[in-house]
Amino acid sequence: MFKILSKKTLVQGKVILIRVDAPYIAKKAKPGQFIILRVNEQGERIPLTIARADTQSGTIDLIFQVVGKTTALLSTKNPGEYIQDLVGPLGRPTHIEKVGKVICVGGGTGVAVLYPITRGYKEAGNYVISIIGARTKGLLILENEMKEISDELYVTTDDGSYGEKGFVTDVLRKTLDNKKDIGLVVAIGPVPMMKYVSLLTKEYGVPTVVSLNSIMVDGTGMCGACRVTVGGKTKFTCVDGPEFDGHQVDFDELEKRLSAYEQEERLSMEKFNCTCG
Amino acid sequence: MEEKKKREKIPRQKMPEQQPKDRIHNFNEVPLGYPPDVAKLEAERCLQCKKPACVEGCPVEIDIPAFIKLIKEGEFLSAARKIKEKNALPAVCGRVCPQEVQCESKCVLAKKDEPVAIGRLERFAADWERENGEISIPQIKEKTGKKVAVVGSGPAGLTVAADLIVLGHEVTIFEALHKPGGVLIYGIPEFRLPKKIVDAEINYLKSLGVRIEVNWVIGRIKTVDELLEEYDAVFLGLGAGLPLFLNIPGENLCGVYSANEYLTRANLMKAYLFPEYDTPISKGKRVAVIGAGNVAMDAARTALRLGAEEVHIVYRRGREEMPARKEEIHHAEEEGIIFDLLTNPVRFIGDERGWVKEMECIRMGLGEPDASGRRRPVPVKGSEFKMPFDLIIVALGTAANPLLTQNTPGLALNERGYIIADPETGKTKKERVWAGGDIVTGAATVILAMGAGRKAAISIDEYLRTQKW
Numbered sequence A: 001m002f003k004i005l006s007k008k009t010l011v012q013g014k015v016i017l018i019r020v021d022a023p024y025i026a027k028k029a030k031p032g033q034f035i036i037l038r039v040n041e042q043g044e045r046i047p048l049t050i051a052r053a054d055t056q057s058g059t060i061d062l063i064f065q066v067v068g069k070t071t072a073l074l075s076t077k078n079p080g081e082y083i084q085d086l087v088g089p090l091g092r093p094t095h096i097e098k099v100g101k102v103i104c105v106g107g108g109t110g111v112a113v114l115y116p117i118t119r120g121y122k123e124a125g126n127y128v129i130s131i132i133g134a135r136t137k138g139l140l141i142l143e144n145e146m147k148e149i150s151d152e153l154y155v156t157t158d159d160g161s162y163g164e165k166g167f168v169t170d171v172l173r174k175t176l177d178n179k180k181d182i183g184l185v186v187a188i189g190p191v192p193m194m195k196y197v198s199l200l201t202k203e204y205g206v207p208t209v210v211s212l213n214s215i216m217v218d219g220t221g222m223c224g225a226c227r228v229t230v231g232g233k234t235k236f237t238c239v240d241g242p243e244f245d246g247h248q249v250d251f252d253e254l255e256k257r258l259s260a261y262e263q264e265e266r267l268s269m270e271k272f273n274c275t276c277g
Numbered sequence B: 001m002e003e004k005k006k007r008e009k010i011p012r013q014k015m016p017e018q019q020p021k022d023r024i025h026n027f028n029e030v031p032l033g034y035p036p037d038v039a040k041l042e043a044e045r046c047l048q049c050k051k052p053a054c055v056e057g058c059p060v061e062i063d064i065p066a067f068i069k070l071i072k073e074g075e076f077l078s079a080a081r082k083i084k085e086k087n088a089l090p091a092v093c094g095r096v097c098p099q100e101v102q103c104e105s106k107c108v109l110a111k112k113d114e115p116v117a118i119g120r121l122e123r124f125a126a127d128w129e130r131e132n133g134e135i136s137i138p139q140i141k142e143k144t145g146k147k148v149a150v151v152g153s154g155p156a157g158l159t160v161a162a163d164l165i166v167l168g169h170e171v172t173i174f175e176a177l178h179k180p181g182g183v184l185i186y187g188i189p190e191f192r193l194p195k196k197i198v199d200a201e202i203n204y205l206k207s208l209g210v211r212i213e214v215n216w217v218i219g220r221i222k223t224v225d226e227l228l229e230e231y232d233a234v235f236l237g238l239g240a241g242l243p244l245f246l247n248i249p250g251e252n253l254c255g256v257y258s259a260n261e262y263l264t265r266a267n268l269m270k271a272y273l274f275p276e277y278d279t280p281i282s283k284g285k286r287v288a289v290i291g292a293g294n295v296a297m298d299a300a301r302t303a304l305r306l307g308a309e310e311v312h313i314v315y316r317r318g319r320e321e322m323p324a325r326k327e328e329i330h331h332a333e334e335e336g337i338i339f340d341l342l343t344n345p346v347r348f349i350g351d352e353r354g355w356v357k358e359m360e361c362i363r364m365g366l367g368e369p370d371a372s373g374r375r376r377p378v379p380v381k382g383s384e385f386k387m388p389f390d391l392i393i394v395a396l397g398t399a400a401n402p403l404l405t406q407n408t409p410g411l412a413l414n415e416r417g418y419i420i421a422d423p424e425t426g427k428t429k430k431e432r433v434w435a436g437g438d439i440v441t442g443a444a445t446v447i448l449a450m451g452a453g454r455k456a457a458i459s460i461d462e463y464l465r466t467q468k469w
């Protein structure tokens, strides 16, 4: 059992941060790694990135978007309550090194996943340019936190309610046009966003890392639920990833695999709304 | 003389079973177990051999004639205790051991007649003990103050833990999943091995004082070297959990599962109870299972119970070569599963939404025997054909998962990634580290994993007492 110590709403009813007591995991967690949790005995196992780990207090922060039954259920849990199971840290840590100038691109809740990685690049002595986006102003998360660890920060919203109107790819193109010495792009967000960022950076010949969010069960390489095609080969996201070379990933296949349980997910959510009011 | 004649007339007692037409609609156990009088009758058949050959066929050397005699005398609890002297998981082994190639294959009666139903009797005694709430706890030796870490809670790890705890050592099991039991929990389905039985066996270990830490992936949260700082000895019972795929086009379509994923969703996550349980599972109408081992039979029979209209086993070799137990093949056939033998998939074809809709196969002929002694299947040119399927389960077997081994310097692996360990002691090339079960032998059986655990426990105990590696 893992105790929830505190809870903060980042976007009303949509994006929530919880701090969980998990000393052993906190001690080992590195940027880019995730945990898998199960809220209760009937629960599904879902992966969430370790947004922040604090060795001193033995806590980890999870930032999640409410998209379906499990995240909705998790959002009803309050400080003092428990999560039944939590396992980690899983996945390969981000390979962080000094490359010079790095652009970190985040979309939606992807910014939560991007945040610890961006900090890693900053701490390794890179010049960090961050571009974060959301559909609309109210959905933007971690702007201040990202600002603190970036040398430059740009914000976009699809509807123009805040920052620049448009997509993160628009700002990315401008930046790549202006700065010829970008060593690496890191892109994390919805699959279509990562796909278009990768197509764009391929044009410019800039190496690009993406973090994939495939459906998982065990997270240890035992089931193969998380398989993705990278460079024509099957990889398991949970042990070979979650980060891969964006220029090699078959995003269309990933998008289709993510929709495998649409019907069941809808049913689960309806049932949850019924019982939860 | 009279008595001998009478005994010889008793036929091997049949096991009552759920009827196929009923059982394909539920997840309840198929064989129902012997009633006490039938068990006693079957026990009568045993000749009580002075040099019992059956015992040689049992990897953990249960005193088979002794426990059978106790059943014959109606001393069911004592029978269970007799078995437990050698085997901590009798209710499991009585159900899933391939007795026909182990203990029962050696029984002297097998020469002219049918062997004594040792497995069924073992199951009977264990069930009797559990159902009558009379679980006894063995005498635990004085505490030694030595600490042992066991990684993995499958049959190998559970056996090591059970053996070492009674010898007075402190034992902690670390398990990656949220529930202990290994394949017994996540792989073998409820209708073959009810999970409450595995839970009872695990509770028994806990009652002996074994600590079980779930949600611990060793190699990530702690390395083996870190465990060695805290513990005097480490046993690795990791199993062979890495699923193999065919590597043919279309394998990543939606609706194509590894058997591991399919069975884990169904068993560990209880997806057959969706939406009461949250984990979903695709319920195919026309299902193909690729492969013909025990795992394939389990997947096929699970698909049937989840409501499939037609389930095929697709296998590239012939009937004689199918690796599954005869009993499992028989059960699958009774339940209406269709066997497409000498048939090999070449690709899976999807619809525009990315879901599998068809499988293209090629017919196979049998050529010369290969390294395994089985005739090698060879494709028949131009014999490709398609069959419609909306769910495909790939059950080709498993390999060694590198997650822990690649993070453990000093551990020697063979070319296929399995840990090299001494077959007699379980010692690896790394000091104070032992290994056993599927991670050493490759996918095998529950009882062989237990046998390896037993040998490792003896070696670990010796090391802990003498400090000699």
Ligand SMILES: Cc1cc2nc3c(=O)[nH]c(=O)nc-3n(C[C@H](O)[C@H](O)[C@H](O)COP(=O)(O)OP(=O)(O)OC[C@H]3O[C@@H](n4cnc5c(N)ncnc54)[C@H](O)[C@@H]3O)c2cc1C
Binding pocket: A034, A044, A045, A046, A047, A048, A049, A050, A063, A064, A065, A066, A067, A068, A069, A070, A071, A072, A109, A112, A113, A212, A213, A214, A215, A216, A217, A242, A258, A259, A262, A265, A266, A269
């Ligand atoms: C490595 C990794 C890290 C992630 N980190 C974060 C994070 O930090 N914050 C965050 O908000 N989200 C994160 N996700 C996504 C998160 O796991 C899903 O949003 C969550 O599983 C949705 O579950 P649900 O029951 O609420 O929704 P559902 O209605 O069940 O599903 C909504 C969508 O989520 C995806 N999904 C469903 N089940 C799973 C599953 N078992 N595993 C993975 N995806 C699934 C599917 O695409 C589905 O369409 C991460 C995913 C991965 C693989």
Ligand SMILES: Cc1cc2nc3c(=O)[nH]c(=O)nc-3n(C[C@H](O)[C@H](O)[C@H](O)COP(=O)(O)OP(=O)(O)OC[C@H]3O[C@@H](n4cnc5c(N)ncnc54)[C@H](O)[C@@H]3O)c2cc1C
Binding pocket: B096, B097, B098, B151, B152, B153, B154, B155, B156, B157, B174, B175, B176, B177, B181, B182, B183, B184, B187, B188, B189, B216, B217, B218, B219, B237, B238, B239, B240, B241, B263, B294, B295, B298, B403, B404, B436, B437, B438, B439, B443, B444, B445, B446, B447, B449
């Ligand atoms: C579907 C199926 C049906 C089968 N049917 C039969 C049968 O009828 N009869 C029979 O005799 N055998 C059967 N087998 C084979 C038998 O189950 C295995 O041979 C046996 O379970 C092997 O035991 P083990 O202890 O080596 O490993 P496992 O049972 O595989 O257990 C290993 C455990 O270690 C854990 N683990 C792995 N890595 C780590 C890590 N890094 N950190 C922490 N924990 C870890 C795993 O999560 C798992 O729980 C079947 C197998 C399957 C898959």
Ligand code: SF4
Binding pocket: B057, B058, B059, B060, B061, B062, B064, B087, B093, B094, B097, B099, B102, B103, B104, B118, B119, B122, B447
């Ligand atoms: S444990 Fe298995 S092999 Fe040994 S006697 Fe029992 S059924 Fe036979």
Ligand code: SF4
Binding pocket: B045, B046, B047, B048, B049, B052, B053, B054, B055, B064, B065, B106, B107, B108, B109, B116, B118
């Ligand atoms: S070999 Fe057969 S008959 Fe002889 S003791 Fe064993 S079970 Fe009984």
Ligand code: FES
Binding pocket: A215, A216, A217, A218, A219, A220, A221, A222, A223, A224, A225, A226, A227, A236, A237, A238, A239
């Ligand atoms: S989640 Fe099971 S193998 Fe990756």
